[in-house]
Amino acid sequence: MDQSSIASSIKDTTLIEKRRSQIIKASITLFKQKGFHRTTTREIAKASGFSIGTLYEYIRSKEDVLFLVYESINNAVYIHLKRAVKKEETSSQNLINIIDSYFRLMDDMQEEVIILYQEVKSLQEDMKGTVLEKEREMVGLLKNALLSSMPYLFSNKEAELMANNIFVQGHMWCFRRWTLHQNFTLEEYIKMQTHFFEQMIPVKQT
Amino acid sequence: MDQSSIASSIKDTTLIEKRRSQIIKASITLFKQKGFHRTTTREIAKASGFSIGTLYEYIRSKEDVLFLVYESINNAVYIHLKRAVKKEETSSQNLINIIDSYFRLMDDMQEEVIILYQEVKSLQEDMKGTVLEKEREMVGLLKNALLSSMPYLFSNKEAELMANNIFVQGHMWCFRRWTLHQNFTLEEYIKMQTHFFEQMIPVKQT
């Protein structure tokens, strides 16, 4: 299930993509400010640059918008992560680079991440499935990076848990910024979390 | 700002407390199921065992209910944590015990924690302040435990960050249960996270 799984009465698929990206952009801005429930469809339409009628040519319900937003955010992170993983290869240093790159992305996407955390309950069950699947894939990327860059150091389960920890520490920079940003700069945060991580790696080679 | 800071037209303070705890209990049940926005005040009144009119004798607005709920959940965690910290003292083993106790509490309060994460945006600004202050205190408890049980191992900043990490890892067991509970039992989760933590502590030997 991806974007195209949401029905539209418009035939021109290029146009669908264009309009939907307008919708997504507008909605993210609005959801940041007021959350999904407090944002009205009219506001979304207006901020997207067209009428309420037009909005409903590209979605079927307000909940579709939420899914579009989730998918878009998740996708951006996914692509970033995938690229980072591909670039770096097979050494523990490189794992550090991946984390660094991921945390920096999180810093760029703070508000988006907060949306992810706050509106899950409003996602319809079937859409939630798709979204969580994507999350699993992302954690999977980190896990594989862990396993391949430091073989023998982690069991499969340990890698799984560690990947989750890293993934969430990225988010945490966003949803706890009210306290973290008071105490740490991004650079510090990255450095310190990485430091903890390195310490944990038992006896780096002789 | 605490419970009593929410105005009520009722004079009898014992009654206020009783009614409010009915409201909180009912609301938590409802918010678990449908979230704050999808729960109506009528439902809250009914589940609380009295009429909508009576509900509004004990709160001023629906958002007051959310605050009461937040405060109640936060308080429960706070008290538990405080007690755990007090009981254990001054050795690194004891820190492990605190974490263990905290993670078990999180397991008991899964849905409550999820509420905390999902409805922050709906908290009014002034109430949000109170809530976050309490969170800071809780992280403070962990931080102090870290500092006092393993002196010289952590700088102040490191302790601050580590406390946040632990605090969030507890929550994570709740809000990522859709994937974590598939891969780990609670015992495993505690053990492995603790294990990571211990490895991270630089050279405790001798």
Added chain:
Amino acid sequence: MDQSSIASSIKDTTLIEKRRSQIIKASITLFKQKGFHRTTTREIAKASGFSIGTLYEYIRSKEDVLFLVYESINNAVYIHLKRAVKKEETSSQNLINIIDSYFRLMDDMQEEVIILYQEVKSLQEDMKGTVLEKEREMVGLLKNALLSSMPYLFSNKEAELMANNIFVQGHMWCFRRWTLHQNFTLEEYIKMQTHFFEQMIPVKQT
């Protein structure tokens, strides 16, 4: 299924009855003018003398209003017919009296009858069942009157068909008034239809 089968959030049943009769009265007036679809719930509320919010305390949906109206109209006819049948007994003259009384009622309820004919399609399936059942009862009343007032003259099936004919001839005075009222007064209409009917009765045996 009758009025009381429509759920309401109001507890005072006397009040329900009072408000619903306001709704019915207002709706009939409006439906006469513009039909069910062109009448808005807001108009119904206003004409009923209360707000839209109050309207929805007494019904669950606009279609409930239609059912209430159908039931009310059907009931009025039913009661009238029942009374007419009871009063008259066992002679062919009396059958004529019943018809006379029924046709006069139809003349009084022209617009109501037109509503019945025009909005059936909008009735929900389960409610349609209730409505048609009542119609069957009414035709049954006429049929029994036929059978008992002129025994041996009609077979059961003949009585059934004749009862339907009479029933519809009453309605016809309403829904074909655009032509009938130009050519006939009510008195004439009754007299002539009755006359046809009498002629049809085979050889009133001397």
Added chain:
Amino acid sequence: MDQSSIASSIKDTTLIEKRRSQIIKASITLFKQKGFHRTTTREIAKASGFSIGTLYEYIRSKEDVLFLVYESINNAVYIHLKRAVKKEETSSQNLINIIDSYFRLMDDMQEEVIILYQEVKSLQEDMKGTVLEKEREMVGLLKNALLSSMPYLFSNKEAELMANNIFVQGHMWCFRRWTLHQNFTLEEYIKMQTHFFEQMIPVKQT
């Protein structure tokens, strides 16, 4: 006022006729299922085999469609009736044949007749005039058949009323089918109604 009285921006009249008959066919199917109000213009366009834009090249408003449908149905009945009347001549037996033929047509056009009964209110006033005029003509055909096939038996007024009765008895087979079809086959219905009619004819004097 007939079909051609509805304006169109298209010049080619053959095309107009072709497209409009597509519209009528599609609309009747849809109106049967969901009624006029619940059918959207988009649905009509789609079922007609062209786009919404094209639909509006051949009509000015949705109500025009209803008129086209009414006119088409009425016309079909009219033509059938006219032909039946022409074929049969000047004997009472022949009147029976006309009725027989008319009732059988009604059986074929059940749903169409139901549309006629249910959507009158939605016809615009001027169009309603045209439609009713056609109905008058049809009743006129029956009336003339009555008068000419059994001269001296009916006064003008009696013939008028009887013609209306017969006309409506045909419709009744449609709009009361939920009860009539349970009790009578079409053959029985025709036979019995005809029988009643014959009995009414005073002593076909030798």
Added chain:
DNA sequence: CATGAATGAGGGTTCATTCAT
């Protein structure tokens, strides 16, 4: 002639809140 994207008025319904009893 045909298309279909765009429009926005308006419809049904919900629900937090009030206030007379």
Added chain:
DNA sequence: TATGAATGAACCCTCATTCAT
């Protein structure tokens, strides 16, 4: 104190109609 009927702003969504291509 407790009740629950009343309110109406506001929400989501539909759909007849237009017009540039």
